[in-house]
Amino acid sequence: MTEVDHSKNIGASKWMILGAVMTGVIMGPIDGSIVNVVLPSISRSFQTNYSVVQWVPTIYLLAICSFILVYGRLGDMLGYKRIFLTGLSGFAGASLLCGLSTSIWMLIVFRAIQGLTVAMQMAIGLAIVTEAFPPYERGKAIGIYATAIALGLMVGPVLGGLIAQYLNWRFVFYINAPIAVISLVWGYRVIPPGKRKPGQQLDIWGAVLAFVSLFSILLYANRGKNWGWFSPQCLTLLGISVMFGGLFFCVERKSEQPMLDLSxxxxxxxxxxxxxxxxxxxxxxxxxxxxxxxxxxxxxxxxxxxxxxxxxxxxxxxxxxxxxxxxxxxxxxxxxxxxxxxxxxxxxxxxxxxxxxxxxxxxxxxxxxxxxxxxxxxxxxxxxxxxxxxxxxxxxxxxxxxxxxxxxxxxxxxxxxxxxxxxxxxxxxxxxxxxxxxxxxxxxxxxxxxxxxxxxxxxxxxxxxxxxxxxx
CATH class of the missing domain: 1.20.1250.20 (MFS general substrate transporter like domains)
Incomplete structure (x- = not known):
């Protein structure tokens, strides 16, 4: 089936698919920017040092970036709908757990899980939109989709400011759950079911090497100010990222089913x-x-x-x-x-x-x-x-x-x-x-x-x- 035939079968529902995906995807950038505003409130609530509280946004970003490639490959193997809806379900549960946390370390752990799950939407969302629309409408659809990310990044601090002023910091996480449920139900109804491709396997070694390389370079970028850009810790992270990145490309070049096909x-x-x-x-x-x-x-x-x-x-x-x-x-x-x-x-x-x-x-x-x-x-x-x-x-x-x-x-x-x-x-x-x-x-x-x-x-x-x- 060609892309045009596929989009004709979807018909008018392609706009419903776009709406469902945008509703799910917008939560990632909102949650990435909203938390920074309430970090002082979290620090006071748990009576902990601000350097520890900074791991709440840091671990979220690291979890997202380190697993995105894996989820993209899984989507190609298992179908985009399955990965997208699994991410929504996990994100809703992790958000509630973040709000219910009774210690800073509990919050950091649940925040990592939140990042792992929202990465599924962020990895797959654009692929779903691309599949739903024919080539002559793809730019328009992707333009509308891109506004969800831009709007989420900017609206987050405004919402965070309102919540910090009038509510408890825990509501920063609670508000995710109903939005995730709406997107989950909506997506389940309108996103076409994907087909599992027989004989496909996940490149485990490639996934591990990509994770270590991405995690290291992003941790270097995120913590360089605090640790010193040329400190032993940061130089070690940089070296690990380069070494594992090189190994990743070597493994992918030789793999029969690479996670990232270099072609x-x-x-x-x-x-x-x-x-x-x-x-x-x-x-x-x-x-x-x-x-x-x-x-x-x-x-x-x-x-x-x-x-x-x-x-x-x-x-x-x-x-x-x-x-x-x-x-x-x-x-x-x-x-x-x-x-x-x-x-x-x-x-x-x-x-x-x-x-x-x-x-x-x-x-x-x-x-x-x-x-x-x-x-x-x-x-x-x-x-x-x-x-x-x-x-x-x-x-x-x-x-x-x-x-x-x-x-x-x-x-x-x-x-x-x-x-x-x-x-x-x-x-x-x-x-x-x-x-x-x-x-x-x-x-x-x-x-x-x-x-x-x-x-x-x-x-x-x-x-x-x-x-x-x-x-x-």
């Missing part, structure tokens, strides 16, 4: 679009990381006001993403993606020029420029990645794109943070803002150069996408 990288469009997406999220998360910090500690905004200003980014992306994706179905992806990253670079440069007297409006319209660029870029590139992957590899292609996204997030924050910490060392000492006098000047200087680094990532991403042409 997929012979496709120039797929490889360079994924690379461009990685760098794009480094640029994106420079903005996502630095701007709330600037609003809070340089402009003295309350946490809820910070969240409202940050909404300027996803609200523009929400409208632009589907339009850009739909347009890419007609004219191709490279021109739109290049223009998007160029606009994003301009927005980040404009953010770098802000000082301590800026208004919320000054920040908001610059974020809107960044959101315009991101919306123009992401939908066409995601569509190009999924469209260039053979149908039998769509699960692993979806999960690999998710790895690029999450790795870019981690390294974008790490690089931006390292620049600020080096130029304004007092920011690493636990000293909280608002900053004044010389400290404010040093902080703003650090932000200036960190933003410019983010603009540089945008330029590199635009360059990579220009090279993503296909040979005849």
């Amino acid at each position: 997929i990288f012979r496709n120039r469009r797929f490889t360079l679009a994924c690379l461009s997406s990685l760098i794009n999220f480094m640029a994106l998360y420079t903005v996502v990381f630095l701007t709330p910090w600037y609003l809070s500690d340089a402009l003295y905004k309350h946490v809820f006001a910070v969240g409202l200003v940050m909404l300027a980014f996803p609200l523009v992306t929400l409208f632009v993403g589907p339009l850009s994706g739909s347009l890419s179905d007609r004219i191709g992806f490279r021109g739109l993606a290049f223009a998007g990253m160029s606009i994003h670079a301009l927005g980040v440069v404009l953010l770098s020029r802000l000082d301590g007297s800026a208004s919320s409006l000054d920040v908001g319209w610059r974020l809107a420029v960044c959101g315009l660029g991101a919306g123009m870029f992401q939908s066409p590139v995601n569509s190009a990645v999924m469209g260039s992957a053979p149908r039998k590899f769509r699960g692993i292609a979806s999960s690999f794109l998710a790895v690029m996204r999450n790795t870019g997030m981690a390294f974008g924050i790490a690089v931006a943070g390292a620049i600020v910490y080096s130029l304004a060392p007092f920011t690493t000492s636990g000293h909280a803002g608002p900053f004044t006098g010389r400290e404010l000047s040093l902080f703003l200087n650090g932000l200036h150069w960190a933003y410019l680094a983010g603009a540089g990532f945008s330029v590199l991403s635009a360059g990579a996408i220009l090279l993503a042409w296909e040979k005849n």
